Amino acid sequence: MMYKRFTARMNLSAILHANYFLLPIVHRFDIHYGIGDATVSEICANRGIDEEFFIEILNVYNDPSYFPEAELRKSDIRLIIDYLGKTHSYYINYLLPNISKQIHMLVLSGGATNKSLRPVASLFMEYAREFQKHIEHEEEQVFPYALAVAESFLARSAARQPVKKRVGSIRKIEDEHTMMDEKLFDLKNLLIKYIEYPFDVHTCNSIIFEINRLEQDVRDHARIEDRVLFTRIEQMEIELRGGKRK
Ligand SMILES: [Fe+2]
Numbered sequence: 001m002m003y004k005r006f007t008a009r010m011n012l013s014a015i016l017h018a019n020y021f022l023l024p025i026v027h028r029f030d031i032h033y034g035i036g037d038a039t040v041s042e043i044c045a046n047r048g049i050d051e052e053f054f055i056e057i058l059n060v061y062n063d064p065s066y067f068p069e070a071e072l073r074k075s076d077i078r079l080i081i082d083y084l085g086k087t088h089s090y091y092i093n094y095l096l097p098n099i100s101k102q103i104h105m106l107v108l109s110g111g112a113t114n115k116s117l118r119p120v121a122s123l124f125m126e127y128a129r130e131f132q133k134h135i136e137h138e139e140e141q142v143f144p145y146a147l148a149v150a151e152s153f154l155a156r157s158a159a160r161q162p163v164k165k166r167v168g169s170i171r172k173i174e175d176e177h178t179m180m181d182e183k184l185f186d187l188k189n190l191l192i193k194y195i196e197y198p199f200d201v202h203t204c205n206s207i208i209f210e211i212n213r214l215e216q217d218v219r220d221h222a223r224i225e226d227r228v229l230f231t232r233i234e235q236m237e238i239e240l241r242g243g244k245r246k
């Protein structure tokens with residue numbers, strides 16, 4: 001499939017009409033409804049949003065094969081972390097509770113005798129718990145550490161001092177992302193292959209669509225963490241150590 005590349009000269013409304021799944025992404029930049037015919041450039045200038053970062057993020061979500069690592073790495077670390085943090089809130093405050101509510105409805109729709117639906121609820125709860133732990137670790141340990149490294153790096157560049165500084169290693173404190181994807185696939189597989197009637201088919205479809213949306217969103221989120229944020233921080237660590245890898 002060929003995806004059209006969005007540019008900042010386009011109307012944001014036209015971009016959203018081209019892909020409605022971009023709506024939650026746009027909300028993470030505090031852009032909501034009532035945007036009229038303004039272009040991306042105009043909206044970003046009015047709201048003090050980094051235009052290049054914004055348009056690249058929209059393109060990354062729109063086209064799964066597009067990932068401009070080099071361009072994204074040029075963005076301000078604080079901007080990347082702010083965006084990743086807003087994505088975390090979207091998962092924790094909206095997407096996970098929404099899927100959980102629908103799974104609850106699915107189990108209820110099967111009645112007291114349908115035991116085949118219960119593993120769906122327990123597998124999802126297990127996933128949600130692990131995912132929440134992963135997010136907490138990033139918010140409490142990884143992001144503050146990354147910000148501190150970026151700050152030392154900026155201070156050093158401003159002072160033009162080639163002084164060595166003691167830094168840790170982002171690769172040692174970050175968590176793996178691979179396990180998370182597998183659980184979401186298992187969940188969809190469980191629904192498609194193993195649940196038994198009776199249950200509400202429409203609720204089940206809706207759960208699969210939402211899990212799929214979560215999967216796609218998390219995949220892009222993890223790529224931004226691994227290949228943009230952590231890679232950039234790792235380069236800063238090396239420079240702060242005076243060119244040495246750990
Ligand atoms: Fe994250």
Ligand SMILES: [Fe+2]
Binds near residue numbers: 134
């Ligand atoms: Fe992560």
